[in-house]
Amino acid sequence: MKYLVTGAAGFIGNYVAEKLCSQGHEVIGLDNLNDYYDPKLKLARLQRIEHFTNFTFVKLDISDRDTIAALFAAEKFERVIHLAAQAGVRYSIENPMAYIDSNLTGMATILEGCRHNNVEHLVYASSSSVYGANKKIPFSENDRVDYPVSLYAATKKSNELMAHTYSHLYSLPTTGLRFFTVYGPWGRPDMAPFLFTDAVVNDRSIKVFNQGKMQRDFTYIDDIVEGILRIQNVIPQPNTEAAASSESSPFYKLYNIGNNTPVELEEFIRCIENALGKKAVKNYLPMQDGDVVRTFADITNLEKEIGFKPETKLQDGINNFVQWFKDYH
Numbered sequence: 001m002k003y004l005v006t007g008a009a010g011f012i013g014n015y016v017a018e019k020l021c022s023q024g025h026e027v028i029g030l031d032n033l034n035d036y037y038d039p040k041l042k043l044a045r046l047q048r049i050e051h052f053t054n055f056t057f058v059k060l061d062i063s064d065r066d067t068i069a070a071l072f073a074a075e076k077f078e079r080v081i082h083l084a085a086q087a088g089v090r091y092s093i094e095n096p097m098a099y100i101d102s103n104l105t106g107m108a109t110i111l112e113g114c115r116h117n118n119v120e121h122l123v124y125a126s127s128s129s130v131y132g133a134n135k136k137i138p139f140s141e142n143d144r145v146d147y148p149v150s151l152y153a154a155t156k157k158s159n160e161l162m163a164h165t166y167s168h169l170y171s172l173p174t175t176g177l178r179f180f181t182v183y184g185p186w187g188r189p190d191m192a193p194f195l196f197t198d199a200v201v202n203d204r205s206i207k208v209f210n211q212g213k214m215q216r217d218f219t220y221i222d223d224i225v226e227g228i229l230r231i232q233n234v235i236p237q238p239n240t241e242a243a244a245s246s247e248s249s250p251f252y253k254l255y256n257i258g259n260n261t262p263v264e265l266e267e268f269i270r271c272i273e274n275a276l277g278k279k280a281v282k283n284y285l286p287m288q289d290g291d292v293v294r295t296f297a298d299i300t301n302l303e304k305e306i307g308f309k310p311e312t313k314l315q316d317g318i319n320n321f322v323q324w325f326k327d328y329h
Contacts, residue, residue, distance in 0.1 A: 002026045004077040006062055006110065007084035009033055009042035011188050012125070012179070014049065015225045016081055021052040028075055031084065032061040036091065036098075037189045044328070045186055062106035072113030079232060082110050082124040085155075088190055089129060092152040093289060103155035104162075111166045119172070121235045123228060126160055126176040128217070128258065128295045129153035137262075138298035141178070141254050149292065160254060167252035173236045174251065177228065180258025180297045184221030184317055185324030192216075192265075193318065196272050196280065197325050205281040208265060212284060215262040215294040220317040223310030227257045230306040258297025259310045271315045275322035 003020055007013035008029025017029045029049075033039050049055050060067055062084050086092070086102035107124070114122045130145040130153050148154040163174040183193045199206045238250035269280055287293075303309045 001078045002028075002075065004028050004030065004072075004075070004080045006030045006080075006082045007125075008057065009046050010083060010087075011045075011186060012182060012221065012224060012228075013081075013083040014045040014186065015221055016083065016228055017055060018049045018052075019225055019229060021049060021055045024054065026054050027052075028056050028058060028071075028077070030058045030060050030062070030071075033059055036086065036088070041186075041189065048186075061102075062109055063101045065105075065109050065112075068109040068113055069116070072117045076117060078120055080110065080114055080119050080122045081228065081232060082107070082122060085125060087152070087188065089150045089152045089291065090288060091190075092150050092155075096151050099151050099155045103152075104158055107159045107162055111162060111172070115166060115170045115172055121232060122163070122172065122174045123232045124159060124163060124174065124176055126178045126254070127153065127156040128178050128180040128256070128297065129292070130157045130160070130178060131292075131295070133292055137294065138260070138296040139256065140298040141256060141301060164249055164252045167236070168249035171251050175231055175234070175236060175253045175255070177231065178254070178256045178258075178297070179224060180217040180219050180256065180295055182219050182221055182224050183321060185321055187221070187321065192268070193272070193321050194325070196269060197276065197322055200272060200276055200278055200280045201325075203281075205283040206269070208269070208282045208284050209291065210285075210287040210293065212264070212266050212282070213293070214265040214291075215296070216265070216268070217258040217260065217262050217295045217297050218268065218314055218317070219257065219259045219297075219310050220312035223259070223312050224257060226308060227302065227306070227310070230308055231255065231302070234305055255302045255305070256297040256299050257302055257310070258295070258299060259312070260297050260299050262294060262296045263314055268314065268318075271318040272322065274315065275319045
């Protein structure tokens with residue numbers, strides 16, 4: 001098939017593009033290569049997949065309405081996996097307009113491209129951040145998510161609402177995936193695995209927020225990619241009386257995708273120490289604005305739909321990440 005993968009130079013998008021190419025699909029990979037973090041890492045990711053003759057890279061910003069529309073019209077994609085976004089909770093506090101342009105305008109251009117060109121399935125990235133400071137655990141897709149605590153979270157919730165509207169009005173099959181703290185080789189340098197490993201290797205202290213009393217549902221990249229590729233084959237369709245009478249569009253689906261096993265930050269740090277054979281110097285700090293104490297995915301619906309659940313053990317995943325970190329640097 002012919003795929004558009006947005007964010008193809010990003011962490012998750014790069015892995016997804018690689019996997020699709022290895023399965024023999026034609027993939028157009030799109031990215032704007034912005035400088036939110038060092039573009040050298042993004043270019044290095046692209047070099048991993050440039051040997052595929054069925055991969056084409058296009059440098060383009062998803063908020064560029066006319067050019068995106070022209071790309072869709074010219075290429076006639078069968079499926080779209082939309083992973084491009086301005087990432088980062090803390091960055092959104094200081095640079096809100098970057099999130100409006102990329103995450104809202106960008107999502108709208110992708111939806112419009114899908115709508116006007118008969119794309120059979122749009123799978124897009126949402127985030128566990130939409131749950132905000134939800135006290136009920138584990139987090140379920142059925143929970144209300146009306147109180148985001150960061151603009152990043154607000155844009156991701158908005159993406160879900162936008163997708164639902166297009167599914168309802170235009171019968172466009174859309175599936176949103178709420179990712180839970182993805183980590184692994186080639187991961188982003190603004191995320192904890194990279195920041196902590198870099199600090200420990202270079203004898204700097206690490207910042208441990210909320211006095212270390214945080215829990216995250218860390219999910220290994222291979223598990224995320226497996227979930228994405230399985231779910232993109234499950235196209236939402238109106239096939240039951242229940243779907244027809246539902247308040248939600250039958251063409252719209254939403255799933256959590258997480259490890260389903262929250263880990264305390266102190267344990268996460270211990271895994272990095274074990275992998276490096278070196279102790280971290282910890283600088284305990286208060287909670288940051290926009291952050292949440294815990295994330296915990298209920299993945300019952302995902303498991304029921306595709307018969308898969310993430311199971312990579314944290315120490316194994318961290319060992320792989322640290323080995324990549326050493327090789328890359």
